[in-house]
Amino acid sequence: MEIADKWTPSKLQAFVKSALRAASQRYPPKYEALARAYEGKQVNSKTGRVGNHYRCNGCKGVFPSSEVQADHINPVIDPLVGFTTWDSVVERMFCETEGFQILCKSCHNNKSSAEKRQAKERRDNAKQQLQNPPSVQ
DSSP, rough: OOOOHOOOOHHHHHHHHHHHHHHHHHHHHHHHHHHEEEEEEOOTTTTEEEEEEETTTTTTOOEEEEEEEEEESSSSOOTTTTTOOOHHHHHHHHOOGGGGEEHHHHHHHHHHHHHHHHHHHHHHHHHHHHHHHOOOO
């Protein structure tokens, strides 16, 4: 029995995507991007403890490591196009250091929300075109 007989295409896609994301957590260029944003050890205003701080590429603020995320400058899945191929996903996910930026959680959430809105608009437009195809004259 093949995997295709056991799993739906969406379940297989979710599994592969999850495995790729887990592998990307240890990807060296991501840590090189973090090193470029390093601002030194400072006192965390919330905890009073000294820790590594990084500059957000969005708002330019300085934040402790627990409040920043390595972000792909170009989304792994382009919200205007959607999923195309696994080769494209892998190429975008495992980009060079220059393809990453460090964002504070707020800036990352704003960027992610904007990308999700774009993807939703694209899907809604595609669905509407399917439901209301242009008339042929």
